[in-house]
Amino acid sequence: MSAKAQRPRPKTRIQREKQEVILEAALDVFSQFGFRGSTIDQIAEAAGMSKPNLLYYFKSKEDIHAPLLARILDTWLEPLREMSPEGDALSEIRSYIRRKLEMSRDFPRESRLFANEMLRGAPGFYEILHTDLKTLVDEKALIITGWMAEGRLARCDPYHLIFSIWATTQHYADFDIQVQAVLGSERGGDNRFEDAALFLDQLYLHGLTPK
Amino acid sequence: MSAKAQRPRPKTRIQREKQEVILEAALDVFSQFGFRGSTIDQIAEAAGMSKPNLLYYFKSKEDIHAPLLARILDTWLEPLREMSPEGDALSEIRSYIRRKLEMSRDFPRESRLFANEMLRGAPGFYEILHTDLKTLVDEKALIITGWMAEGRLARCDPYHLIFSIWATTQHYADFDIQVQAVLGSERGGDNRFEDAALFLDQLYLHGLTPK
DNA sequence: GTCTATATATTGATAGAC
DNA sequence: GTCTATCAATATATAGAC
Numbered sequence: 001m002s003a004k005a006q007r008p009r010p011k012t013r014i015q016r017e018k019q020e021v022i023l024e025a026a027l028d029v030f031s032q033f034g035f036r037g038s039t040i041d042q043i044a045e046a047a048g049m050s051k052p053n054l055l056y057y058f059k060s061k062e063d064i065h066a067p068l069l070a071r072i073l074d075t076w077l078e079p080l081r082e083m084s085p086e087g088d089a090l091s092e093i094r095s096y097i098r099r100k101l102e103m104s105r106d107f108p109r110e111s112r113l114f115a116n117e118m119l120r121g122a123p124g125f126y127e128i129l130h131t132d133l134k135t136l137v138d139e140k141a142l143i144i145t146g147w148m149a150e151g152r153l154a155r156c157d158p159y160h161l162i163f164s165i166w167a168t169t170q171h172y173a174d175f176d177i178q179v180q181a182v183l184g185s186e187r188g189g190d191n192r193f194e195d196a197a198l199f200l201d202q203l204y205l206h207g208l209t210p211k
Numbered sequence: 212m213s214a215k216a217q218r219p220r221p222k223t224r225i226q227r228e229k230q231e232v233i234l235e236a237a238l239d240v241f242s243q244f245g246f247r248g249s250t251i252d253q254i255a256e257a258a259g260m261s262k263p264n265l266l267y268y269f270k271s272k273e274d275i276h277a278p279l280l281a282r283i284l285d286t287w288l289e290p291l292r293e294m295s296p297e298g299d300a301l302s303e304i305r306s307y308i309r310r311k312l313e314m315s316r317d318f319p320r321e322s323r324l325f326a327n328e329m330l331r332g333a334p335g336f337y338e339i340l341h342t343d344l345k346t347l348v349d350e351k352a353l354i355i356t357g358w359m360a361e362g363r364l365a366r367c368d369p370y371h372l373i374f375s376i377w378a379t380t381q382h383y384a385d386f387d388i389q390v391q392a393v394l395g396s397e398r399g400g401d402n403r404f405e406d407a408a409l410f411l412d413q414l415y416l417h418g419l420t421p422k
Numbered sequence: 423g424t425c426t427a428t429a430t431a432t433t434g435a436t437a438g439a440c
Numbered sequence: 441g442t443c444t445a446t447c448a449a450t451a452t453a454t455a456g457a458c
Contacts, residue, residue, distance in 0.1 A: 037247030171378035181340035207418035
């Protein structure tokens with residue numbers, strides 16, 4: 001939303017739709033090869049248009065990449081934002097895990113785009129992580145710590161708890177190829193996400209239930 | 212080791228050392244930008260030599276990348292191989308986690324190189340995952356299932372258990388920049404791996420202790 | 423808005439002097 | 441073995457016709 005404001009806002013509906021087609025194609029490409037490894041040609045082909053035509057809508061490679069990145073962190077943290085101090089501790093954590101896993105299932109390319117950025121050290125992105133992201137995580141860590149103090153949750157490091165949830169859920173998007181290779185055709189089908197959901201639910205339920 | 216056999220073995224010790232310098236530099240670069248996003252120029256500069264000089268030792272970009280990839284899976288799976296059916300179930304799992312986390316701490320670039328390959332769909336690598344890796348995981352999954360049948364471990368899906376261990380431990384290498392950004396300078400120092408080890412140990416101890 | 427043509431820079435790789 | 445020079449291919453981006 002705020003990302004749109006960076007470039008002159010699209011005038012017509014057609015323009016906006018074309019831009020969406022391009023961003024969609026770019027997400028395919030960038031999420032696989034990262035920024036440096038992707039070419040405008042690849043994106044143009046994926047978008048079904050010529051390179052100059054694509055560059056009519058976005059004046060540079062960076063201009064295609066930036067809005068994708070800008071919208072992703074917001075989407076990605078939505079499930080964490082929903083974690084409420086009012087709810088039941090274990091239920092809140094478990095449904096956070098479920099929602100996060102659903103995001104990996106439904107938006108794997110976004111997850112991989114993000115992962116690519118992390119791998120190269122998040123240039124021009126670190127500030128946001130260190131401010132916006134850190135603030136949100138600090139806030140939620142406090143809630144979790146509160147739950148532990150009330151005896152509703154086993155005591156543990158809330159930051160590493162959150163990291164472990166990020167890791168386990170995003171793994172199914174980022175390392176999907178490996179997951180499928182190991183599970184094989186029999187079990188790698190569509191229910192790998194259900195199996196993962198069951199496993200993670202149990203792991204964290206038993207792992208976090210106060211003793 | 213078997214990777215070396217693919218190209219004519221180096222004659223002198225000097226040659227071998229130069230190749231090592233190059234591979235070391237290449238690991239730095241490839242692990243950040245992936246294969247396509249890295250340039251021979253970058254690698255040459257990191258290795259402190261000219262591009263033609265580097266290409267005297269490795270005749271192509273692919274030839275630098277391949278041996279790095281070949282040696283990595285072996286190293287990476289070493290801790291899993293060590294998991295023994297003779298040992299105590301919970302201890303075996305916990306020390307597997309500890310060793311795997313140590314690898315993320317000690318070989319973060321290798322982890323990121325691997326992650327980069329997964330993100331682009333592991334071209335020319337999938338076969339190995341589907342055969343060698345799957346075979347090893349199948350074997351260890353059987354052991355784990357055996358432990359569960361004996362009541363030494365809480366029942367759960369052994370494959371997703373292994374995935375979750377991979378995910379949580381590799382996260383500290385692959386997403387290090389994010390971990391550091393969130394923890395901040397106070398806690399992001401050198402003990403983030405110790406904190407992670409403590410957290411994971413507790414999570415899996417409680418999560419996997421039979422009820 | 424979309425195309426062909428092209429300018430300009432970067433990249434993978436080689437030739438050949440030393 | 442290492443260097444300078446360079447080639448051919450690819451890449452980002454623009455010009456200008458339609």
